[in-house]
Amino acid sequence: MAGILDFAPAIVLLPFVSFLVALAVGDRLPKGGAYAGIAATAGSLVLSIATVLTVAGGQTYDATIYTWAEGLEAVDLTFGVLIDPLSAMMLLIVTLVAFLVHVFSLGYMNDEGETGLPRYYAGLGLFTASMLGFVVADNLLMAFMFFELVGLCSYLLIGFHFREPGPPSAAKKAFLVTRFGDYFFLVGVVAVFATFGTASFVGSESFPALAEAALRGEASVTTFGFAPQTWFTIVGLLVLGGVIGKSAQFPLHTWLPDAMEGPTPVSALIHAATMVAAGVYLVARMYGFYAVSPTALAIIAFVGGFTALFAATMGLVKREIKQVLAYSTISQYGYMMLALGGGGYVAATFHLMTHAFFKALLFLGAGSVIIAMHHNENMWDMGGLKDKMPVTYYTFLSGSLALAGIFPFAGFWSKDEVLYETLLHGLDGNPILLGAYAMGLLAVFFTGFYTFRMVFLTFHGKPRTQTAEDPHGVRWNVKFPLAVLGVLAAVAGLVNMVPVAELTGLHIEFLHTWLEHGYAGLTTEHYSTLLQDFAGYGAAGLHLSPLLPGAVSLGLALAGSGLAYLLYNVPEPVRHTDRLGGIKKVLYNNYYQDEYQVWLANGVTRPVARAANKFDGGVVDGVVNGVSGVSLFAGGRVRRIQTGVVSNYAVLLTLGLTALLLAFGILGGWFV
Amino acid sequence: MIIEALIAVTFLAALVVFVAPDEYAGRLAAALSALPILGSLWMWAQYDASGNALLGGSIAFETDVVWLTLGGLDLHWFVGVDGISLPLIVLTTILSTLAIVSAWTPITDRESQFYGLMLFMEANLLGVFTALDFFAWFVFWEAVLVPMYFLIGVWGGPNRRYAAIKFFVYTNVASLVMFIGFIALVFGLGDSVSSMRLPEIAQALRAGELGAFAGLDAATLKTVAFVAMFLGFAVKVPVAPLHTWLPDAHVEAPTPVSVMLAGVLLKMGTYALLRFNFTMMPDVATALVVPIAGVAVISVIYGAMLALAQQDLKRIVAYSSVSSMGYVILGLVAYTTYGVGGATFQMIAHGLISGLMFMAVGVIYNTTHTRMVGDMSGIADRMPLTAGIFVAGAFGYMGLPLMAGFAGEFFIFKGSFESTVHAGMPLFTAAAMFGIVIVAGYLLFAMQRTLFGPFSFDGEYEITNAPFHDVAPLAVLLLLTIVLGVAPDLFFGMIQDAVNPILTGGGL
Amino acid sequence: MVPPEYYLLLSAAVFCIGLFGILTRRNALLFLMSVELLLNAANINLVAFSFVWGNVTGQTFGLFVMALAAAEVAIGIGIILVLYRNFDSVDVTEATTMRW
């Protein structure tokens, strides 16, 4: 067994150690423990690179490293590490972004003189560790546990500025909404255990394999009286609940924009690489289980497509730069879901990767802008920053082009493939996919628009405020991460240029080949067979050139960007979105999603709780007190017999005796 | 003899402390209460028994002598432990000491009496968890009420008289109901038992040797007795709707007493349910699975909803206990290794975590002299350490993975979902599991309102970090919670070993 | 000879008269006398049935009863005396300081 992969657990443990260090002695370390975190993530990054290289060498790794609960006459619950192409790639992404975010934090937190830095770096460390643990998890239970820890960290980091009113509330909302999704996830985990007796991802005894076998009639599992496929769909959708929560898909997306209350590097971490990615990654991780259930796939695709469009429209009218980015995140993860549902396993992974880079970049860029603007996030107060902070501007631009999906930046390739795959399988006679594809396509236009509206409002035109006149400078520790990511955002797409391959016939879709390695049950071929056999994807076997769809989406992206250019790339841009009138209000209020969810929480649940409380105090406890009250009242009456007049006693005594005599006389028949 | 030594030492400690001067009664009590901890840990280390004490398994540290004869039945002094009782003993000894330490600040008058009673209660609790003869067990079971009555009544809050008498009478009525049910059962067994030793009775019952008695045929008698005993124990647990004594008791009781009440006394109920109803009469339990699982789900959801409506931090935690103990009932009725074992594990986990939460609330109360959510805000600014532990404890209560609460709850959910006693168990489980969302709801709301946000406090007290001996118990409990959450097998192994015999035979 | 039932009826009548006296008389002494009637009702039975059964047990017991009646009266008079001292009357319904 390859030595290097045996160190895979260390990838997880290093950031955890940094968490402990920062927690214990952070206040006595320079930079509040920042260096510990940087060192740890750097170490993890190096190890991840080594891992990727080893995996590229065709090796994989799956080992149980700890038995959490040993079942007596019952299944064991274990922790294990699973290294295959997918997790290796994800490790690389996570460690890279985490490392860069740690570096960036030096600029954003330390240089800005924040307090409570040990807490911050401890949070970052634990967050990274949890995410990495989730990535390498080799079974669903372990995945869930680290999934929850990720949630905890998001709570701690979003609520970092706990002395202000906003962040704690946002943190609470983030945890609560995702918790709601995790409820279904947990039910799903339990259901998986009850159905298959195991929750491991990999191997012939893994639950996706068993599910497939069951459907092929080669194995039998407990399906609680349902047809196997129906039951698998139910279980899959239960797990999907957690995904929808964490990946901020409709209708559980509402926590994400509020999460912008957290420090910007945290936003970068959450949205680019960790928490939100976790959901999509989970679906990819257990894709074999979803692939056998067309219903689940269709729902995933539709939710994804709808979310992509829905969030994009909301992004059109936002004022704060981070809000725009937040909605773009939701929208982009919608694409990934769309791809997964549409059978584009590789496309989804691809987009996951490219998005990680360009979204991290955009957030860090926004962060540097925010530093410059003295923590004012309103784009209408900015303008003309491109000359004052060129590094930020050009990297940010690269990220924006990627986000908008403009050729040849990373986003173009991945998004293009997402749409292509979906269309392809939709044309197999799958109208839901076609609908989802339509929505996704439409969203491309909006994406281009809001992205460049943001760019132009922020960097172009004339400075609209005093701060924008002379912004606060940023140092290397901000510029370095931006530079790295800027490059990646530009070139990351080149690893999988499907259309070019189509044209030239060269085999340059490296990611495809990459994901064809690894464990038998976890390869793209296997997935496509599953999709074909059980979901009918690609059954018709029709061929479709990726060029035309690519051209269409590119055209739309350009159109959107162009419109933004016309409207906002002027010295004195005006609020054109006001022309939307009522629609703008609706959009600006996010279709009143928050309102109804808050109403559900406060307007429905709390009154019910109060009613229950009244009932408890009045009826349930009332009965208890009533009993004692009645007893005491009865006692008060009983003692009244004792009048104190001895003659009455004589009377009562006689009556009592007579009563006894009569009763028993009649009973015993003495008088006959 | 170790068990006798343990109980005797604790009783003596109680006496010593009772006559000790108030000045250093607290320190003395803490020091003396370390002895039982050592003893219980020694037992844990030496533990070599296997199987269920009631079902023919080997019994560790066993003593068995005849005490007296009643109605042709021998009453024995019969004590011993198995994998179910040992963890509870460890929990009891550790929690008692921590509770005593946490009392140093809030208890300011009649200290020697207070600590004496605490130790007296601990001794009786140890008896409850070790006694294997019904009458000996029942003596301890009832004797626990006496110190609790005083602890609430003397050192409690403004409404303590009502709370104390309510607790006293309510639980006593329950014990009497249970007593009648059990004794009727024993006589229903007739000559097949010669003593009140629980193993004898349990095995006879599972062997189906129950006969007709007092005009009831065997089946009816068994059901009636089961229901009577279930009701009797359900009050202690408490299962909704028999829970109303609990919030009053908790709110009035001083913090250390709440810790013992939630941490250990409630476990008496579930422990007894497991030992008696679910071990001795699995056939009836499985026949009544729907109502039992029903009340379990109701306890979980209803209790959580009630907690959601509270403004008093202590009431929130009190009602959430009702919620958490509902899970235990669900696990017990599942009759799977993970279900029953998880229920037992959850007793320990909830003991630690609820103790932690009550202590944390107590520490906040010691400084602010209020527990009302509305009276304070942002106190994390002034007492960060306490706030931090509070947050950690709260997440433990919400079932955060790698903390004990998650282990217990997940075992229960897994066990009851895959349970075969009734087709509806998955639905019951899913319904009960929604509790994890509500619990997150009320704890997060409470923390947001009190710990976070801009600091404001309308009271004349100076809010600063709590003294070390207030925070130390919290830290210990938090540590234990995490240790048990990361390595549940510390207890879960022996628990399963003791639980598995219950799951087979006996009409199952 | 007189059938035994008649004795029973007689004694029952005397017993009822005594009881009636107890229920109606408020004067302690009269109350006491009524009690004597109860005892004598018993004596009637004892003597009569001693004759019926032809053993002397009943008669002997009758003597004991009379003796005890005397002793009872002695105590009773004493108590009535202190009652008069404390309540200035021998009305049994006067003494009602303790009730309920």
Added chain:
Amino acid sequence: MFDAIALQTEPVAAWTALAPALLLGLTGLVLLGIDTVSPKETSNTLLAGVSAAGSLLAFGVAAWFLVAGTGQVRTGGAISLYGDTLVVDGMSLFFTLIFTIVTAMVAVASYDYLREQSHRAEFYSLVLFAATGMTMMSMANSLATVFISLELASLPSYALVAFLKKNRGSVEAGLKYFLIGSVSSGVMVFGISLVYAVTGSLVLGDVAAAIGDTEMAGVLGMGVLMIVGGVAYKTASVPFHFWAPEAYEGAPAPISAFLSSASKAAGFAVAFRVFVEAFPLGAIPAGVDWVLAFQVLAVVTMTLGNFAAATQENVKRMLAYSSIGHAGYALIGLAALTAGGPNASVLGASMAHLLVYGFMNTGAFLFIALVEHWGVGRTFEDYNGLASTAPIAAVAMTVFMFSLAGLPPFGGFLSKYALFFSAIEAGFWWLAAVGAINSALSLFYYSRVVKAMWIESPAEDFEITSRPVGLYAAVLFAGLATLLLLPAFGPVIETAQAVAAALF
């Protein structure tokens, strides 16, 4: 094992089996003698000492007999004396233990209680004569001796209740006790005469032999019920209980203790023997169902007693009602009898409860005596914060209260549960259920005393100067006994059930 066998094998010595009763009677006479020798300056200490010594001696002898086996199965069964009108057997000795120990405690306690009183000698001697009467009651084997010994116990009691001649309460109590008592004895003796009319005999054995083939079931039934009435009076059971609350409240506290413990027990002694021996369930005519009667009385009595006690303001009166309630519990001993049932254990449980009750209830009333001695008021409020000034006594009282309520770790717990236990064993689970409900309620009012003493804070400081030796000694002794009767309950219940078995 001494010469217990000799005691009954040699006819000449048979009367020695009466030793406890004789000792008590003699002590009473000695006390009168002392008083006549020096009427003026009789030393209280001497009187108390003599009476305590006498009763303790009697206790010792009775205990020795019980251990030695006098009159018990293993030594040839009951010793019958004077034409079988008196028997000495295990049960009589067991009850003698109760009477004598209570008498001793009362005597010791009265040492302080009577310090300001005159006519102490009469007081002590009356107590001892009453005790003698009770001992006789436990031995009476003929309806005649039953009635005579009952009167011998009652007449001194009347005088004792009214002992405080200047105290209206005491006098009123005496009057009521006396009037109800005389009526009840009238009823009882009439019942006896009816039974005689039916059976032509008064000796219990002969009665039992004769009732089988009688055609006058109605008359017999009336007689039996009237005897039930007499018993109910002595045991302060409904509907003959009316004297009890006033008598206990008005009487000097030691006498309340004496009556509510010893006298009640004596009533049960008579009841057990008479109904088991004279009207055995096997032989009794169908119409005469005294067990049902006792079931009714038991339920009504315990319910009325407890409910009335729950709302009292006066502690002493609360105890009076609670003692009615306990009479109800003890009646289970008769109410749960069945032809061929586990009667011995039922009866034995009841006896054991009476023994434990003898300690805890006496102790409780003596604590009241202590409080009266201090001149603290009688209501619950007056007891507020008593524990802070008199912790030792308060602890003892707490023991009594919880033991009466049936909580561990005290004797009352086991005795009460043994009672319910045997009731269920006999198949009367509903009796146990009623008892359970009642004891739950009793927990409420007993704990009111505890609450007042420990939880409430005193309205104003008591000026408690004295620490009366005698009262303290008696109270603490009772408390200790109540505590020790939990571990030592084994021999008690086993003896009780063994001697009870001899009756069937």
